[in-house]
Amino acid sequence: MLRLSRRGLGALALAAGMAAAVPAKAADDIVLGGSIPMTGVFAFAGIGIQAGISDYLKIVNDAGGVKGRKVRFAFEDTAYKVDASVAVFNKIVAQDKPNLYYGDSTAFSKTINPELERSGQMIMAGASFATELNDPKKYPLQFMAGPDxxxxxxxxxxxxxxxxxxxxxxxxxxxxxxxxxxxxxxxxxxxxxxxxxxxxxxxxxxxxxxxxxxxxxxxxxxxxxxxxxxxxxxxxxxxxxxxxxxxxxxxxxxxxxxxxxxxxxxxxxxxxxxxxxPYRYYYDEDGNAPMLAKIRQMRPEYQSTPYMQGFLTAMLMVEAAKRTLDKGEPLTGKTLKAALNSIKDFDTGGIIGVPISVPGNSIPxxxxxxxxxxxxxxxxxxxxxxxxx
Amino acid sequence: MRIASAKESYATDEALFDSAVQRAWFAVLLLALALFPFTVNQYWAYLACLAAINVISATGLNILTGYTGLVSLGQAAFMGVGAYTVAVLEARLGTPFLLNLLLGGCMAAAVGMVFGIPSLRVKGLYLAISTIAASFILHFVFANWTSVTKGVSGINVPPARLFGIDLDTPFKLYWVIVPLAVLMLLGAANLFRTRVGRAFIAVRDRDISAEVLGIPLLRTKLTSFALSSFYAGVAGGLWAYFFRVVTPESFPLLMSIFFLAAIIVGGMGTILGGILGAVFMTLVPELLKLGVGVVSPFWPEAAVVLSPVRTVVFGALIVGFLVFEPQGLTEMWRRTRRFFHLWPFKT
Missing domain, CATH: 3.40.50.2300 (Response regulator)
Known part of the structure; x- marks a missing residue:
């Protein structure tokens, strides 16, 4: 017969309590998925990127989200390996149904592109500035937050x-x-x-x-x-x-x-x-840069340039989602990319010192x-x- | 409790499965594999396919290293040969999918034989170093033979087509990759019931004695290289269809070390070892991630803090297995089986 000790019962009760206390995921959350290299050779960038994306989404959510919908960041570590990145992608797609996605390498961006087009559910950007990806015909649902x-x-x-x-x-x-x-x-x-x-x-x-x-x-x-x-x-x-x-x-x-x-x-x-x-440095106090001031307020210590890259990528993605919802359209790869490409003379709050436009897949x-x-x-x-x- | 299985003929002694119970369990396993994709999401189907590809390649390496005793660090490069062959055939000629895989395997076998030639002179670590050359030379070829391989940017592979269906999701590819893996595993298991397979083992145990017994070393060692590389080539071809892009950086030296680690962790010189090792090496990092996933709702920074810890745990697990179970996972599996055979008595 199965006999439970007092300690075992305690552990069970704790587990049950933990399961009950899991914060509920709202069904209408907009999800930004991410294959992020938190370990491995590219970890220095991944850690910055993760912090940048999280901080921007916090700013957005604290201000009420996108048309009342929260934006949630669902990411996992990839160790900068393509097979692990694809595994993370499949996992997050199955669990969280993201509309926005951040990929960690050129190889991943190329590998996942057929699947991205097949599902048609999201747009993707990432850590790659590869020239090859800057081709809206071949990579219609991808972009990069900077010049290739x-x-x-x-x-x-x-x-x-x-x-x-x-x-x-x-x-x-x-x-x-x-x-x-x-x-x-x-x-x-x-x-x-x-x-x-x-x-x-x-x-x-x-x-x-x-x-x-x-x-x-x-x-x-x-x-x-x-x-x-x-x-x-x-x-x-x-x-x-x-x-x-x-x-x-x-x-x-x-x-x-x-x-x-x-x-x-x-x-x-x-x-x-x-x-x-392509971005201003963390400590740059010249000109009008309210976003940089906000970043310095949130994180008093120096933040790397990959942080800025993650931050700006999240900003552009959220802006695309906002414009899509404003038009009353559903969030799909096509509508999001069209909304992204409608960004013209956009003020990044000082992350980039001049107003930017995204006519294609890059911001030159x-x-x-x-x-x-x-x-x-x-x-x-x-x-x-x-x-x- | 089972005391023993009496064997009355050589045929039963050689049989893959020595009892009806084993055959029944094997049928259950096949049934479970067939039902698996219907019960899981895309993520687990993806992992199953990846594990199956790794199992094929690890089994190939096991034939060479585990059964023939020739240490090789070129397995990933031979996978690359298979992957590139398949990618070029599929993208340029559009030949049928299964034919491409077969040709990918054959091409890898031919290349593998060439790089196997030094095995006639050198053994052990020296051979391992000379097979590293395969890795570097083939990487150079992949990156610089641009008219065929399209250089560093690599080749995009159209999805495999079978009976008019595009195999473009892990769920669809599962029905090709896993049956192929099962077939190739049965092939490998049967190989060691034949003269060729036994010759491999004889060479591993003592090559001079093998030669005295009339086993031609040249032919046997090269056959082993060819077979092993054939497995790698087919695995590489499946890899190409699975990831749909092949670049020179897809098959690094580290991947060869991954396969060597897989067969050592699993248990060298047993078919089960290749399977368990490859599955362990593919799935354990993912399972450790599940642990991070469990705590992250309460601790949003968990992924940041625990990611490095996870890699340390994975490393420690490998070291732990090697220290406490040098015979590999296969031995643990055997012990578990023995326990149930002899239950309620102790071993």
Whole structure:
């Protein structure tokens, strides 16, 4: 016979109590699902993204939600693995029926696209700025909360062409899909802008010893060197060796290597390091930025650039949902994307310094920032640059 | 209590199932597998398919490493060969789905044999290192043979079609992947009732003695590589239809280590080991997530705080199994069975 001890009974009672105390999920909640990399190689970004999305939804819900409907964030960790991301997607779709979704990688965005189109229930954005995804015909239900990688290069090249017409430029990228993404298209763009691409260096992912590559770079003596496809290593190694050899090239990066805390880890080497950033930094108090003030109020400690990316993505998704409901339409992939594309000269509350529009799958806006080692901050080096689409 | 099953002929001694009870349980298992997708949501159907694909590939590696004693770290790369073959055939030629899978398996087998050649000279860890070369060389080929593989951006695969139905959801694919897995497992189990399979075991136990007994080492080792890679190729082909996009980064070296870990955790040199190991390695991280899911309604930050803990727990579980059960999950399964056989007496 089954006999329950007193302790066992207590545990059962506790479990029953816990089950009863689960907060009810309202049926008309709008759900933002997420495959978020909270562990693994991309965890630094995932943690920021999760906080950014959660904070924005808190602001929205505290203000009464979207037409009285709360927006709920249902996410799980993916460890930045595609199969785990797809598992999370399937789980959240089955349990929560999301209308909005945040994906963690280019590979995931590509993998899930057929399913996204088949179900037609949601729009998706994510951590990928891959050029390939910036094609509304191939990826009709996806978007990205910023410029794609080719557009990031476009912004950098535009800046270079203005600062030093006819400058010599070198590209250094990792041998990954991420790294190779903008190289071929940007080379053409550079020529159009009257710049000379004097060297293209490809390094294996995770390479540490870059001495031969630095020698190659020195021989071509570029005025500007653009790194892409790295988060940090081997950028510091490159810069250290190049400076030792007396190179005068300026070094630049793209979104994922531009977080302030990462850049400042380079110490003195970071001096003069530049790059493209579509968002304002956490500490930026210039101009009218009520959202940044609110973020600083909610979280007194520094928040990373992935946080801003998550925050803005949630903002655009909620805006799309709001516009769809305002029109009295049901929330589906098609209606949400149409509403998203109707966003024109939208004020992000200062997250991006100029009003933005989302005519296609990307927001081709950014600004050049430069590391100031004394202040330990990234400071603006240009005004906001908008690329025509 | 069952005392023993008397065997009166060689045929019964070799049989896959040695009693009617076992056959009955196997029938129950098949029935449960058939009913499973109707009782669960898309998430569990997805996991079942993923586990089945991993079971096929792990069983392939088990043939090579567990039964023939040749350690390989190239399994994921051979899966890649199968996946790319299937992707190219499906996207460019549109040949039938099952034929693509077969050709994917054959292509992987051919490539596997080439990378198996060093096994004639080197063994153990040295062979493991030389099979890593497969991983790097094939990755390079996938990334740079752009006219065929479309380079780093990879190939999008149209859904598999069978009898005019697009197999585009885990639920539909389940009906292809799981039966194929069962068939391939039965194939592997039967292999070791034949001369070829026994030759593998002889080579594993002592290759010199095997040669003295008249087993040609060259042919046997390469056959083992070919068969193992065939399994990997078919698993890779199913993977391609399942994820619908194949890129050079889809099959990293880490994935090969995953399969090696799966057969070690499951139990090398037993068919059941490959199954249990692959299922364990695929499902336990997901089950640990359920734990996080249970507490998150009360503690919204649970996923943030517990995610790193989860990976540590998974790692600790693997170490724990290796320390306390070096024979793998199979041995635990056998012990459980023995307990019921001998009940109410103790083992």
């Amino acid at each position: 990688y080719t557009e990031m290069f476009g912004i950098l090249l535009r800046y270079i062409a203005k600062e030093k017409p006819g400058a010599k430029v070198a590209f250094v990228n990792s041998d990954t899909e991420f790294g190779r993404d903008p190289i071929a298209t940007s080379e053409k763009k550079a020529v159009e802008l009257g710049l000379k691409v004097v060297e293209k260096i490809v390094t294996p992912p995770g390479s540490v010893d870059v001495s031969t590559e630095v020698l190659k770079l020195r021989r071509s003596a570029p005025d500007y060197t653009i790194f892409h496809g790295y988060v940090m290593a081997p950028i510091p190694e490159f810069i250290a060796q190049a400076k030792q050899m007396g190179m005068t090239s300026k070094f630049m990066g793209t979104f994922w290597s531009m977080d302030n805390s990462m850049v400042q880890k380079m110490g003195e080497l970071a001096d003069g390091f530049m790059g493209v950033m 806006v950014g600004r050049i920032y430069k590391a100031d080692v004394q202040k330990k901050l990234m400071v603006p080096a240009s005004d906001w640059i908008k690329l025509e689409q």
